[in-house]
Amino acid sequence: MDTKSQIVGTGGQKGLLPRFRRNRKLKLIAKNYDLYLMLLPVLLFYLIFRYVPMYGIQIAFRDYNPGLGFLKSPWVGWEHFERFFSSFRFSRMIVNTVMINVYQIIFQFPLPIIFAIIVNEVRRKRFKAFVLNTTYIPHFLSTVVVVALISTVTNPEYGVINQLIEYFGGEPIRFLEESSWFKPVYVGSGIWQNMGWSSLIYLGALAGIDPVLYEAAQVDGASKLQQIFRITIPCIMPTVMIMLILKIGGIMDLGVDKVLLMQNDLNIYSSDVIPVYVYRTGVREGDFSYAAAIDLFNNIINFLMLLSANRISKKLSGSSLW
Amino acid sequence: MNLKVRRKKKIYFNSDTFVMWFIYLLLAFVSVLMLYPLIVVLSSSVSDPVAIIEGRVRLLPVGFSLESYEKVFANKDITRSFMNSVRYTLVGTAVNVVMTILAAYPLSRKDLVGRNPLMMIITFTMFFSGGMIPSFLVVRNLGLMNKMWAIILPGAISTYNLIITRSYFQNNIPSELQDAALIDGCSNSKFLLKVVLPLSLTIIVIISMFYAVGHWNAYFGPIMYFSRKNMYPLQVVLRDILMSAQSADMATSDAVLSTRFFEIERIKYATIVIASLPMVIAYPFIMRYFEKGVMMGAIKG
Known part of the structure; x- marks a missing residue:
């Protein structure tokens, strides 16, 4: 009461x-x-x-x-920030950190939505359960194991992917040792690991759609595709927008551990990202203040992006976080 | 006659049926893609290392033997780190669950004075944090380096789990029940233990599993706070094995290194399997709870 x-x-x-x-x-x-x-x-x-x-x-x-x-500890003002902005790695790290997230927004973000819509059309319960269960499994593997799987399937001598490439007459590619392949491998394995699990939230939204809408559409003779475009997608749009705002608000966010595990001297040009740099200079080398300044810069950019994405979404679609 | 044929055709090549076939094929392909790397690793763990290196293990084991597992269980680093991981997971999850309930139950009570400000204080931490370095320094200044608590206390409560637990309590514990019990002189803590918890097993299982998966798979916390090898959990030791496999791979010309390389290749896959096994075994049992958990978060946020 x-x-x-x-x-x-x-x-x-x-x-x-x-x-x-x-x-x-x-x-x-x-x-x-x-x-x-x-x-x-x-x-x-x-x-x-x-x-x-x-x-x-x-x-x-x-x-x-x-x-x-x-x-x-003595006050030094903006010194650490200035040092960071004038460092030769500054622009490289910003570009890498942002670009990985941009690739994720373009390639990784839409897939769970499409996957959820497709799975939602399946009427055979057993098949549906099987597909969902197999796509959830990778989410529960540790990052160390996922990186081990990546290096197994991309191994230049015996990895499946390179065997396929050779079968079709190509040259084997050293995926983990070439800068140009770092981002595709990072994002691609992220899709493999998280597509199923991320689709759960959209499946939840899809379950909330009133079936009457579909019945009415069927009576009016709408095809499956028409139903998807006219009913399903508009109905889950608010959820999609919220997830997109959150993703844009983390435009400078990256899990430290996966990049840390995939990084090496050969791919550093495109794997040099802010969170890993913060870890290496701060925790490993003990340059605490400098690393904290970089991290703070990162957090502030994220926070500003979150606010502006939220505002834009509120204006355009009416959905927002608060 | 003509009409009949036409109608039949329409049923067969209806665009909806076509779309459905396409969907089934696509989803079957996705499932195969998800499972394939896992099956290859499982097969490799019981295969002859020579066959692996020659690229002959494509799906099923070649030259079946369980030697790799014998080697893994004989390796002291691996068994010790396995036990460490078990300990961190059990203790960590217990702390997490107790703390989350202690937070979620009072905050689920509408008659808690100061509920809204407290929730604000808590949810604010989801959007802004001090970052890696100040958090690291706090743990270090508390003298927790190389202690198990360093990886347990800083994550004692996940605010997301707190929120889903709180809304579970709000939606599933009838307030009449609470009023009646309190009027009869039952204390809040007794009510929590005797009534709320038995009614909330679902959510307790869900958050336990969320937390346990996190502890079992943790890599970054341990490498940040532990420098002593005997503290390492399995994930960190697995990483070391993988790295030494790589460095041995680069120097295979040396005969000594080459036998070492085979040794490492042999235990590598078995260790990957063991590092994933507890979660994969628990998986079918907890799956339906997991789905519920995320859906709850999605709907009631």
């Missing part, structure tokens, strides 16, 4: 309400003291592992010294 409405209902006169409410609140807090005890470790967790690091962002403007800590 909603206690607020109860209060309003019994409170009657307006003048009495605030004091009455405050007492009521205190009583509620006292009565539910054990709920607050439950929340205590939770709030401690958010404070220590989420808000203290946010507070620690200021080391991006300081020269972090482990002995002096977040607060007492």
Whole structure:
């Protein structure tokens, strides 16, 4: 039962309400003291592992010294940012990070939607379950295993892909050691791993479409394709837009571990990306402030992209995150 | 006569039927594509390494033997890291589930004073974070380097899982039940233990599995916080094996290295299988729960 409405209902006169409410609140807090005890470790967790690091962002403007800590390390202003912007790797890293995400938006993003629409047309339950189950499996493999699978199937001597290429008369390709192949392999394996699982959210949206719409369309003689274009796609558009906003808001986001595992000296030209650089300079080489500055720059770009994508989507399609 | 033939034709070459056939073929192809790499690795793990290197293992095992698995189980690095992974997964998941319930239950209660501000504080962390370096420094300054807690505490709660658990409680625990119990003098904590949790096994299984998969597959956390080899989980050791296979591959001219190369090739695939096995075995049992979990997130967000 909603206690607020109860209060309003019994409170009657307006003048009495605030004091009455405050007492009521205190009583509620006292009565539910054990709920607050439950929340205590939770709030401690958010404070220590989420808000203290946010507070620690200021080391991006300081020269972090482990002995002096977040607060007492000397202030250096924009120095780390300037160093990053003038680094020869700056433009290369920005281009790589953004381009991988752009490829993902073009090639990886639409596939789960198309897959969900297609699977949704299947009426044979067993076949449908089989297809869905097999496409979910790769999602549960670890990144290490996925990268191992990539190197197995692309192995220049015995990998299946190169055997096929040779069968059709081509030259074997060293996919993991050629810069030009890094991004296609990265995005392609991402599709393999996540297409099925990402389609779940769209399958959920498809399940929510009122079947009456399809029945009416059938009565009017609409073909399957017409139904898909006139009913299915418009109905899941809000979900698609939300996912697209989130994806654009992460235009500079990349999982660190997969690039880290796929990167080597031979493909560094196109695998040099910001998150991995942050890890290497910060965690490995101990250049904490410089790495934190790069990470902050990255986060701010992401946040701005999220805001603008959200605004544009709100104007164009009416769907937005908030 | 003419009319009849025409009608029959229409049924056979109806565009919808054609589309359906196309769909079935396409989906069957997609399934094969998904499964193929997994089958090849499984076959390779029980094949003769010479056959693998010559590219003869294309689908089924060639020269079947379980020697690779014997070698893997005799390898101390692998067995120790396997046990580490099991430990991290069990402890980590237990911490995750307890913390998530402790967060989700009070926040699901409409009579919790301060519920909205608390939710704001929590959801804000989904959109903005301090980033890798400050988080790393917090863990380091807490003295957690090379301790199991370094990979468990910083991820103790996933806000996404918190939100789906909270909406599960809100939608599945009748408030009349709660009112009745509280009026009868049942405390909140007792109500949570005796009534809410038994009614919420579905969501508990779902989030346990989400968390467990994350712990089992974790690679980045361990390499960031662990420098001692005896702390490594299986994924990190697997990575080391793969790397040494690669470096041995580049120097096969040397006779000594070449035998080493075969040794590594032999255990490589078996280790990949073992590193994926727990999740693949658990998979059929938990699948329907997983689907529910994601759908819930999709609908109620």
